[in-house]
Amino acid sequence: MIDNIKPKEVTSIINSLISGVVPKIGVQHITVGRSEEINAFISSLEDVKNGHSLAKFWIGDFGSGKSFMLHLLNTVALKQKFVVANADFTPENRIYANDGKSVLLYAAIMDNIAIQTKPEGGALPTLLEKWIEQVITKVSEEQNISLSDIRNDQYLPLVQNAIMKTVNEITEVGGFDFASVIIKYYEGYIKGDEYLRRNALKWLKGEYKTKTEARQDLGVREIINDSNYYDMLKNFCKLFVSMGYSGFMINLDEAINLYKITTSAAREKNYEKILSIYNDCFQGKVSNFFINFAGTKEFLENERRGLFSYQALKSRLEPNKFETLEIRDFAQPVIKLKPLNHNEIFVLLTKLKSIFDLNYKTELNVSDEDITSFMEEMFNKPGASEFLTPREVIRDFLNILNIIRQNPEIDKRKLFGEIEISDERPNDLVALDSIEEI
Structure with missing residues (x-):
């Protein structure tokens, strides 16, 4: 079932997913249900290769696959000879600041620069x-x-x-x-x-x-700082293109941390900077540049704290009013990630079972029927419809495989029955949501 997978990718996939994070390499081997998004992305890469620039916003709930999607975009872009870089927004870094927090984001981007021969970064x-x-x-x-x-x-x-x-x-x-x-x-x-x-x-x-x-x-007069770091990113983009690369793609994850900035003035400055970059991309002020933001629905649509609280961004990022769940528009700046359906999750879990066996050089007695039973137990638990995410399904499944691997005589059905569903949203976001409701 899994073709052309390297041992290094096998171990990265299993170790990362058990830890609840997205593997840096090998994600293409466990991709399901995202073919339309990827095909549209490949088309966008062609535009960027030809000198255009783009900004995209990948929106989904916690654990819905945003980070996974960004890593998959990396894999595709690297094969198209792009230089790529990933960084997460944190409470310590921002896209706009005057106290060193923006240059920290820049440093994270530069640390994680990757090319096809060095896909894990440090390139x-x-x-x-x-x-x-x-x-x-x-x-x-x-x-x-x-x-x-x-x-x-x-x-x-x-x-x-x-x-x-x-x-x-x-x-x-x-x-x-x-x-x-x-x-x-x-x-x-x-x-x-x-x-x-x-x-x-x-x-x-x-x-x-x-x-x-x-x-x-x-012997130089200046340093890279909060006010000029974006210019330096554009300089590097031009340098990479002059070397023969297709362009420079930057992925910025965990944008919810901008939503969580406590002072409205600071949040607005960050959104203003996003608007400036967005305008640069779509007005032709920068070439061969592709920037992706990944965040939750709250980060995008909340009218008090999200991007929609900044009117100029709201007018640019509102969805195509003719789009439906069945009829999608992947050319617009905002791409909302639909949850995987049960068939797609089944395919994903069967792939993971194969990769797990490869990693541990074993052949666990876990059939397709067992995987179906696991899913039925999980999706019928109280709270599943509200809180269950692909990340939690994957982690629980791999944890059960690990128990079975080390305890072959254990009753699988008993393990399935012990599954519990929890709210994976960070506590501080839950608190913010409560405040918004008051």
Whole structure:
């Protein structure tokens, strides 16, 4: 049933799902019921490849598969030669701030940059070195200097000038310091100066706290901060495209943390920044850029705290009034993820059973009929219709498989009968909902 799955993917899938998180690799092997969304996404990728930019909002309840969908989008985009990055909104980072919280989001994005050969992230040094090698090769050809000689100190100014010229051609804001730091990275790369290379990488990832420290280490005037981090993301997008990549896709999950910002002024500033990025994408102010936000229905539609509380966003994100549950519009900015139906969940659980057996090199005595019995027990429990999520179904199923694996004589039906349904929503969100109702 599971074709072309790698052992590393098998272990990642099982360990991650048992822990209640989405695996970073291998999600394509457990995808069910999302073919329409994926086909529409592939079409969108083609638009971005051709120089357009897009912003999408993936909306669904807790545990409904938003994070899974973003990881699946990653897998598809990587195969289409995109550079991708994932980051979660948290109480400590935001898309707009003036106290360092936005640059923390930027740093998380840069830490998680991935390419097809490094799908788990951490690919920024690989990309920089690949780009530098492209510049070196070009200078070597233009100056008729061999590739081995061009790396000598005497030719260092030639390569430095080429880096500065190339970066200045593709950047608009902060290009000089951006180029200067990449030159420092090149010097560290060529001379084997790990300290210099590490400091340059530290700057590019937004990890310098003060301009003084950056000037001492790298001789630059500015650092990446809350006010310019988005410009730097656009610079990187242009750099990646100049290298031959299709574009830069950023996925931002857990957007409910913006909804939970306590002060209305701060929330509004964050929504204003989302509007600015949205307008950049759809007005052609940025090219080859694709940004995805994942959040709950409350994050989108709540008129006091959600995106719909910001009128300019509400007018752009309201759904197509001609769309129904049966007739979908996947071209609009907001994609609402429908819950998996029982047939799709059955297919998913049978796939997981096969992957579980592969991971533990076993063949558990769990039949299709047993899986059906498990589902009947689970979906008929009190609270299932209100609170049951795919994440909870998956985790309970894998936990039961683990018990059966280690205790082969156990009564499976007894295990199924011990299933309990709980409300997985975070307590602070439940409290916010209660306040909204008052």
